[in-house]
Amino acid sequence: MTTYRCPRDGTRSAVSALTWCCPVCHGPWDLDFTPAPGLALNALSGRANSLWRYEEILPLSAPSVSLGEGRTPLVPLTDTVSAKLDHLMPTLSFKDRGAVMLVELARRLNPERVVADSSGNAGTSIAAYCARAGLPCTVYVPEGTSPKKTEQIRAHGARLVAVPGDREATALAARAAADEPGAFYASHVFNPYFLHGTKTYVYELWEDLGGRLPDTLAVPVGNGTLLLGAALASAELHALGLIASRPRLIAVQAEAVAPLAAAFHAGADDLLPGAAAAPTLAEGIAIPRPPRARQILAAVRGSGGTFLTVTEDEIRDAQKDLAARGFYVETTGVACWAAVRDGLGQGVDRPGSVVVPLCGAGLKTGMAG
Secondary structure, three states: OOEEEOOOOOOEEEHHHOOOOOOOOOOOOEEOOOOOOOOOHHHOOOOOOOHHHOHHHOOOOOOOOOOOOOOOOEEEOOOOEEEEOHHHOOOOEOOHHHHHHHHHHHHHHOOOEEEEEOOOHHHHHHHHHHHHHOOOEEEEEEOOOOHHHHHHHHHOOOEEEEEOOOHHHHHHHHHHHHOOOOEEEOOOOOOOHHHHHHOHHHHHHHHHOOOOOOOEEEEEOOOOHHHHHHHHHHHHHHHOOOOOOOOEEEEEEEOOEOHHHHHHHOOOOOOOOOOOOOOOOOHHHOOOOOOOHHHHHHHHHHOOOEEEEEOHHHHHHHHHHHHHOOOOEOOHHHHHHHHHEOEOOOOOOOOOOEEEEOOEEHHHOOOOO
16 A cells, blocks of 8 residues: 655655544645556456546555446536536445545455544445445534435444534544544545545546546535545646646635635635635535645646635526436535536636536435525
8 A cells, every 4th residue: 555645744654554634734644646557548448337447546456345436427518518427326426436445445454443524425425335345334424414314324324423513513523533543534535545536537537528628627615525636637647648738627615605715716825714604505515624725725726727606596596407407416516507507707718618516416405495
């Protein structure tokens, strides 16, 4: 296995140590990993019809816990905007891409228990893959999490802990449990193996588009795991000589909880102090203080992209509009369509081709009231 590396101070740790954050700055890990050369479109025929077909670019191989995740369809919504249907994944959200990597790693390390925290979808994914691996799992969620999501977590046999307070209080409770001996913290935020799973979203686009990427990737951003995975894949494909240029990243937040958008438009490199948050239908991206904020802001700026925000009414309207087109998507998963369906707004010239993720099924939340 490779090693963890702190992007802020260079501290390193063996993956086997179960050290879930940098012991110096307490920030998230990155992974010392370089994809092997040799990935080519003509080499993919006949491989597994899952994200594991991209074996050269993954830090793990030969999985035992796969549920057939990945290879979701790409379908047009307009002449310029297409949707990638990640709500058709095994647990009905894109989080399966990263969860399978975390649980496969946990299976190999054989901890006493797995701990996760989530607003719902990541916890559901971790619970499902732990069930597949036969690992005991505890998932911490905020009180008020969608009952359908908590029902799904329990159905997979995980212990569910509902934490009073917001998403940040939930994370703190899970991290306290993760500090106990024998615990593997399956954090989709702190553990970089998750990002190496979500990056397959972009590798699939590259394959389905015949060796190119769209001009723009619009991505909903709370903790930023899909956006950072997209940035990672774009950088890898460019370094491997498989694309000539990287796509622009458009990060979408709910107006009610938009700390990254505020920092971006203020020209800041990190979150602004005292960011306010209000209730939002987009519970999956309602993250007031994302630990990878600096990386997210740098990735969007480096791509020539920007941040857009959407109102609660725009979220409601986008969910209804997608349902009328045949796609039943949860309220978080419609945020990008809400942001781009009438154009990309001021400051974004020549939008070109755009891909949005439909990243969670409507069955998880129901229609917005």
